[in-house]
Amino acid sequence: MIKEKFKYPKVSDSIVKEHGISKDEYIKIKKTLDREPTFVELGIYSVMWSEHCSYKSSIKMLKTLPRSGDKLLVDAGEENAGLVDLGDGLATSFKIESHNHPSAVEPYEGAATGVGGIMRDVFTMGARPIASLNSLRFGSLDVPRNRFLLEHVVEGIADYGNCLGIPTVGGEVVIEDSYSGNPLVNAMTVGIMNSKDLISAIAEGIGNPVFIVGSSTGRDGIHGATFASEELTEETESKKSNVQVGDPFTEKLLLEASLELAGKDWLVGMQDMGAAGITCSCSEMSAKGKSGIKINLDLVPLREKHMNAYEIMLSESQERMLVVVKKGNEQKLKDIFNKWELDCTEVGVVTETGNLEVFHQDELVANIPTESLVLGGDAPQYDMPYKVPSYLNEINIYNVDKYELLNDLNSNLLKLLSNPNIASKSYVYNQYDSTVRTNTVLGPGSDS
Known part of the structure; x- marks a missing residue:
């Protein structure tokens, strides 16, 4: 069978802009590569x-936070997840x-894949x-749009976690006008392990094989990381193809x-292919190991025909890992x-x-x-302007x-209880399986 040879657009100013790269950043890219x-x-x-992967607008502030401690087995940000000695x-x-932007556009899949991604970050450790x-x-x-988002975000979180068999044991829901049409969806996972069995997100050892x-x-999910870094507008509402689909x-x-794989002496490293997919895992693992990776995209298992190198490298298809093992243990x-x-x-x-x-069809x-x-x-780092919000004053x-004390306390109490931030959240947490694995002592709603 003759393989289709792909032709890629010539990089132009408009294409650079479409990719969210500034003029100064593009100059830096050309200087790094010594070419276009x-x-x-x-x-x-x-x-x-992108902001999603590089934290370029916040990394300088984040670096001011403590990253190490007596009980931390890895420094904050050094591995797929945090690790604390018990x-x-x-x-x-x-x-x-x-997983905010994906959930704003496609709330069910956006929230579900947020749960799946955070799970993988924990079990890859x-x-x-x-x-x-x-x-x-x-x-x-x-x-109505906000009610729709709430309904389907909760449904996505519930379906993924329940099917995976991990209990959802707590959380919070806050309603505030500033989040209208642009929800915040934060997922968290907690895991337990033998501390000696830590799996690092590293690629090292010249000649060691790399597996997907x-x-x-x-x-x-192509360009999902870039999409997640954009300002949410009416135009981004149409970018549902940027949202990953979970299983x-x-x-x-x-x-x-x-x-x-935990504890296997022939395992070198493993990382989830989350944001930026193959690109991110290959780049981060090899950079950490102060090595390089040569990858042949003709060998990558594909679920769709005629995918080019750009699509394969930027795909954010879920439930994939990059694994490096010692040669001879394939x-x-x-x-x-x-x-x-x-x-x-x-x-x-x-x-x-x-x-x-990166090679594809015998071409670098x-x-x-x-x-x-x-x-x-060498990813960009910026000093962003900031000021104290006026509403804080x-x-x-x-x-x-x-304010005078009101006489009709009963009716005012009922009014307070009707506020969605005070009212029962049972509609939300009753959709979560909080007792699967039978280890839950106190589940959601136990403090109400």
Whole structure:
């Protein structure tokens, strides 16, 4: 069969702008590469330098926060999730992450894949997820769109977590006008593990094979990281193709297969393919290992025909991992994933170049220093202007003594209780399975 040869657009000022790359950033890219980037390389930079992946507008402030401590087994931000020593050889892994923009456009899938992604971040550490939580913000429920968002965000969280078999044990829902049409959807997962079985998100060891495991790759979620970094407008409402589609049943298999890798001395590293997909996991793992990765996209299992290199590298299809093992142990890895009936395909190799080298149809379509792509490397960092919000001054001088005590306390109490921020949230948490795995002592609503 003759393979279709793909032709990519010539990189122009308008295409650079469409990718969310500023003029100064584009100059920096050309200086790094010492040439004009290819279309595929531009796509790679656009997702890796997006706010979602690089935190370029907030990283300087985030760096002022404490990142280490006596009980922290990994520094904050160094691995897929946090890890705290519990003593007696046990540790707890946890992470919270937002999925706001996807949930604003496609609330069910946006929220569901937010849960799935945060689960993978925890079990790629070698920890078994034992509980989920969430923190949600919506605009006034008098607005039909906000009610729609609330209904389907909660449904997405419930369906994914319930199908995966992880209890949702707590959370919060706040209603405030400023979130109208633009909800905050924060998902959190907590896991437990043997502290000695930590799996690092690293690619090292020249010649070690690189595998993609889990689901196949499709066109869903392409440019999802860039989309998640944009300001939400009416135009972004139409970008449903940027939202990933989750499969909790595949994730359950991936969870069990991944946990079998914990403690294996032939495992080098593993990372979830979340935002920016193959691009992010290859870049971050190799940069951490001060190595490079050469990947052949012709070997990547695809679920759709005629996908080009740009689409494959930027796809955010869910339930996929990048795994590196010591050379000679390929079959051991395949045996585990074959047992769970999951794809396990060798697609590349760790190199000494320090570059992400991407081949497709016998053509080198991208060759980028990984250090230039990643958070903590040469990705942009900005000093953003800030000021104290004026409304804080009004709050600080608020005087409750100027209000008289009302006589009709009963009716006013009922009015208070009807406020959605005070009223029962049972509509929400009753959709969550909070007792699966039979370890829950206090579930949602136990404090009401």
